[in-house]
Amino acid sequence: MAQSQSIQQLKIFFAKVKKPVDKYFWAYAFIFPSMLIIIAFKLIPLIVGLGISFTDWNLLSSPEFIGLQNYARLFIDPTAPIVFKNTFYYSLLSVPLNLVISLLLAVALNQKIKGLSFFRTAYYIPVVTASVAVSAIWVWLLSDFGMINQFLNAIGLNSVNFLQDTRYALTSITLVDVWKNLGFNVVIFLAALQDVPEDLRDAANVDGANARGVFRHVTLPLISPSIFFTAVMGVIGSLQAFDLVFNMSMKHEGGPARATSTIGFYIWQNAFKYSRMGYAAALSFALMGLLLVLTIIQWRMRRKWVYGEE
Amino acid sequence: MTERTLPNPPASRKKSPLSKVPSYVFLTAGALIMIVPFLWMLSTSLKDQAQLFAWPPNWLPNPIAWGNYSEVFTKINFGLYGFNTLKITAAVTLGRLLFCSMAGYAFARMKFPGKDFLFVLTLATMMISSQITLIPNFIIMRSLGLVNTHLGVILPQLADGFSIFLMRQFFLTFPYELEDAAKLDGCNPFMFFMKILIPNSKPILATLAVMTFQGVWNDFLWPLVMLTSPAKRTLAVALSYLVGQYTTRWEIQMAGSVLTVLPVIILYFLLQKYFVQSIKMTGLKG
Numbered sequence: 001m002a003q004s005q006s007i008q009q010l011k012i013f014f015a016k017v018k019k020p021v022d023k024y025f026w027a028y029a030f031i032f033p034s035m036l037i038i039i040a041f042k043l044i045p046l047i048v049g050l051g052i053s054f055t056d057w058n059l060l061s062s063p064e065f066i067g068l069q070n071y072a073r074l075f076i077d078p079t080a081p082i083v084f085k086n087t088f089y090y091s092l093l094s095v096p097l098n099l100v101i102s103l104l105l106a107v108a109l110n111q112k113i114k115g116l117s118f119f120r121t122a123y124y125i126p127v128v129t130a131s132v133a134v135s136a137i138w139v140w141l142l143s144d145f146g147m148i149n150q151f152l153n154a155i156g157l158n159s160v161n162f163l164q165d166t167r168y169a170l171t172s173i174t175l176v177d178v179w180k181n182l183g184f185n186v187v188i189f190l191a192a193l194q195d196v197p198e199d200l201r202d203a204a205n206v207d208g209a210n211a212r213g214v215f216r217h218v219t220l221p222l223i224s225p226s227i228f229f230t231a232v233m234g235v236i237g238s239l240q241a242f243d244l245v246f247n248m249s250m251k252h253e254g255g256p257a258r259a260t261s262t263i264g265f266y267i268w269q270n271a272f273k274y275s276r277m278g279y280a281a282a283l284s285f286a287l288m289g290l291l292l293v294l295t296i297i298q299w300r301m302r303r304k305w306v307y308g309e310e
Numbered sequence: 311m312t313e314r315t316l317p318n319p320p321a322s323r324k325k326s327p328l329s330k331v332p333s334y335v336f337l338t339a340g341a342l343i344m345i346v347p348f349l350w351m352l353s354t355s356l357k358d359q360a361q362l363f364a365w366p367p368n369w370l371p372n373p374i375a376w377g378n379y380s381e382v383f384t385k386i387n388f389g390l391y392g393f394n395t396l397k398i399t400a401a402v403t404l405g406r407l408l409f410c411s412m413a414g415y416a417f418a419r420m421k422f423p424g425k426d427f428l429f430v431l432t433l434a435t436m437m438i439s440s441q442i443t444l445i446p447n448f449i450i451m452r453s454l455g456l457v458n459t460h461l462g463v464i465l466p467q468l469a470d471g472f473s474i475f476l477m478r479q480f481f482l483t484f485p486y487e488l489e490d491a492a493k494l495d496g497c498n499p500f501m502f503f504m505k506i507l508i509p510n511s512k513p514i515l516a517t518l519a520v521m522t523f524q525g526v527w528n529d530f531l532w533p534l535v536m537l538t539s540p541a542k543r544t545l546a547v548a549l550s551y552l553v554g555q556y557t558t559r560w561e562i563q564m565a566g567s568v569l570t571v572l573p574v575i576i577l578y579f580l581l582q583k584y585f586v587q588s589i590k591m592t593g594l595k596g
Contacts, residue, residue, distance in 0.1 A: 024422040024423065026416075026420065026498070026500065027416045027420040027421070027422035027425075028422060029500075030413060030416035030420070030499070030503075031412070031416045031417070031428065033408075033409040033412065033413075033468070034409045034410060034412065034413035034432075034469035034474055035413070035428060035432075037409065037465070037466065037468045037469040038431075038432060038469055038470075038471065040450075040466075041443065041447055041450070041466035042435040042438050042443060042466075042471075043431075043438075044446075044450070045442070045443040045446035045447050045450065046442070048446035049442060049443070049445055049446035052445060052449065059452075101340075105336070105340055108333040108336050108337050109337065111330060111333060113330070113333065113334070113337065117582070118341070119337050119340075119341055120586070121578075121579075122340075122341035122344045122345050123340065123341070124585070124586075124589075125344065125345070125575060126344055128528075128574050128575065128578050129348075129528070129571045129574065129575070130527070130528035130530070130545070130570050130571055131528065131530060131546075132528075132530055132546045132547075132549045132550045132553075132567075132570065133351075133546075133549060133567040133570045133571045135553070136351075136549065136553050136563050136564070136566070136567045137347050137350070137351045137567060138347065139553070140350075140351075140354065140560050140563065141347060143560075145363050147350060147367055150365050150367070154365060154366075179343070179344070182344075184589060187586060187589040187590070188589060188590070188592075191589075191590045236439070240439055240440075240441045242441070242530075242531055243530045243531065246530075246550075247530075247550055247553065251554065252554070264441050267444070267445075268531070271444070271445050271448075271535075272535055277445060277449070280445055281445050281446070284441055284442050284444065284445060287441055287442070288439070288441075288442045291437075291439065292437075295437075
């Protein structure tokens, strides 16, 4: 008797539950594949990665829990400050340079130029080109007897060992990064400039502003959200620099003498060259912390920089 | 405000035809710096060793060394790498288009418990970079037995926050009348999605497709660590090994580079509109 009563209750319970399930079936079915991928390969890895960062693990033996030692190691590893310094240099050189050049190009393009699509294509082709191929092309151009050194010799200058000299290697790779990614910003800025209303500029002209004044006080504030966006994207991208460093440094060693090793490169090297999974994971969390802090600072500054955000 | 004190004479506002000359010079110089390395790559790939270091540079190879390309195909197996790359790229592109437009549709137009939470979660994952997930995902793939498989390379890329966001923004603008009419005709959400929504979303799908195709085709770090046996490599990974192996054979390196970049460049010329659109869409994030 008691049993059939509880079965009855169960039936009522399921009838209640079933209805919302039917109602929301399609919604959950539609988000299911994406949510599965995102949870399995974006969110769970955060936890797994954090776990690995507390271990000493070379993949061959089983992981050994060592607490915070990998994070402590960041402060005693003599290579760590070098890779952080190289990464900051990469960022501080590539982001502003890219912004200034691409803004100038976009402004020049935004004046009823003939051949607009030719120019845009020329600037954009390196963006869609594989970074490995970009590296190969520039290693060849910058090599001892490559075109650039032959040109320097032809005008009476000495050869420069662009990629093997500790003084020039990182700068050379960073400039190739600017060359590769310039076109992305050009297209973004051009789109923003085309949205600046012509009559606003005309009004400023009538008020007696010269071209520079119009640019400084009308155009620049109106495209400041795009400038902010490209700056944030540039910082995030450059702090993770890997492909060019890996492929342009000799034998993928991040050299000469660590001169071109970035954080991203050092993470790969620790994980897949030295089999130090725990330390590599700790490094990647240090990088994530850095990215978070910088992004928050940038968003704070957004209010000051970007027009209409106060 | 100092500009105000210096009113321009009205005549100067009318630009003379010569005023754009500096712009053209600047733009052309920039374009040359962008294009010349590509022409040099193409030219080098068709030279034999004897022609490589000629000064002044010889842009038109004579004789044309087609053999470089056959060497890349026969000795270095670029045909196989091209096939591998195409397979991975096509799978990720198709999968991402389907999954992300489905999720975008649900987030844009359906009501369900947990929707806001899941959507914010999805957006938040855009902040998690590939450098952070690299090691744990490799470990996850290792425990699933998927290291050195193409499936392992494909799986984590099948959905991403930005694509879902992009599709959601587009579907938000889709007229509700069509959906109501479809419902009256007995369409379930899946039929509406496949028969009406997807066929009417071709431009946004094409934009997402070229964006994904280009990104996956050129992707380097993930396939580099995942694909441990040579036969599984993608073009980008294979090219990196080629460069390391044939250090002084610049003509072979450049032939390999041409083969790696050409498919995407051809695609760019065919679908330029969507490429340009895709960059502007990326700007939506800001």
